[in-house]
Amino acid sequence: MKKLTLVGAVAAAVLMGSATLAQAESGAFIGGGRLAYNWSTITYGSSSTYSYGGGSGFEAGAVGRLAVVEGQMGVHIGANFLYRSSLSFSAFEASEMAVGVPILFEINPFAVSGLNNSIYEMIFIQIGLQPDYIVSYSETRNGTTYTDKDDLLYDRTLFNIGLVVGAVGYFNSHVSLDVRYFYGLMSYSSEDQYAKNWFPYSVSVGLSFYL
Numbered sequence: 001m002k003k004l005t006l007v008g009a010v011a012a013a014v015l016m017g018s019a020t021l022a023q024a025e026s027g028a029f030i031g032g033g034r035l036a037y038n039w040s041t042i043t044y045g046s047s048s049t050y051s052y053g054g055g056s057g058f059e060a061g062a063v064g065r066l067a068v069v070e071g072q073m074g075v076h077i078g079a080n081f082l083y084r085s086s087l088s089f090s091a092f093e094a095s096e097m098a099v100g101v102p103i104l105f106e107i108n109p110f111a112v113s114g115l116n117n118s119i120y121e122m123i124f125i126q127i128g129l130q131p132d133y134i135v136s137y138s139e140t141r142n143g144t145t146y147t148d149k150d151d152l153l154y155d156r157t158l159f160n161i162g163l164v165v166g167a168v169g170y171f172n173s174h175v176s177l178d179v180r181y182f183y184g185l186m187s188y189s190s191e192d193q194y195a196k197n198w199f200p201y202s203v204s205v206g207l208s209f210y211l
Contacts, residue, residue, distance in 0.1 A: 030173065031064040036206030040084040042188055042198040054202075055085025055093065059100075063208050071121050072111045076104040076168075082132070086188075086200055091143075096156065097136040102164055102180075104128035122169050130182060132160040155191045160184045160200065176208045 041054025061080030068074050080100045087094040106124040137156040138147045146152055166180035182202045189195035 028070075029064065029066045030210040031062065032174075032208060032210035033061065034063045034078060034080065034206050034208040035060050036080075036178075036204045038082070038084065038202045038204035040086050040200065040202035042087060042200050044198055053088040055088045055095070057083040057085050057095075057202075059083075059204060059206065061100075063210075065106075065210070072108050074106040074124065076102065076106055076126060076128075078102045084200075084202060091141060092153075093140045094154070094156075095138055095140075096134050098132045098134045100130050100132045102128060102130040104164060104166075106168065122171065124168050124170070126164065126166045126168055126178070126180065128164050130162050130164045132162065132184070134158045134160075153192075154189045154195045157186055157188060157190050160186045162201075174210050176210070178204075178206045178208065180204050180206070 036059040038057045038059055039054055040057060059080045059082045061078055063076070063078045065077075066075045078101065080102070082098045082100050083095070084098065085093065085095045104126040105128050106126050108121065108124050110123065111121055134156055136147075137152070138145055139152055139154070140146075141153075149155070162182045162184040164180055164182050166178055168176050168178035170176045180203070182204070184200040186199075187196045188198035188200055
């Protein structure tokens with residue numbers, strides 16, 4: 001219930017903020033592509049007290065940004081292909097491929113507070129939601145890889161929605177560098193007695209190029 005409330009609150013904030021700002025001042029839209037490195041794993045229960053080994057992956061896709069108030073606020077939308085090595089312990093490893101759609105609200109805290117500086121104007125805080133759909137999931141146990149549902153240990157939840165918090169720096173109108181933290185709000189598996197208490201999370205570092 002708390003996670004659903006959090007999703008609703010973030011979604012409402014993003015939508016209300018975007019609508020309000022769009023009425024205040026219309027900015028330019030730019031589009032391009034994003035490449036990123038990610039490191040993923042899971043937490044046990046509602047806290048990060050227990051965590052399992054994770055692994056490296058990558059992200060690639062399209063990105064778009066609307067500068068609602070130039071130099072101060074914007075809306076970021078993407079469509080990414082993601083590869084994650086989500087679990088790794090002993091002789092077991094799980095990996096997955098997914099499609100993620102981040103919808104992020106951006107704000108420059110320095111510009112909003114009145115600090116006018118060319119460096120400060122480059123940095124934005126990002127917060128929003130990212131729905132994920134798992135298109136492929138596999139498990140490797142003792143050197144053998146399994147993809148068939150009947151052979152898998154965990155019935156992976158195919159749809160997830162996560163909270164995204166991060167920061168992005170715009171070097172110019174064509175290149176940006178971002179760091180994001182994604183925390184899944186739905187369990188790793190809805191059926192397994194252990195995995196239903198696992199929640200995936202990842203950290204990514206991405207480079208975007210705009211046309």
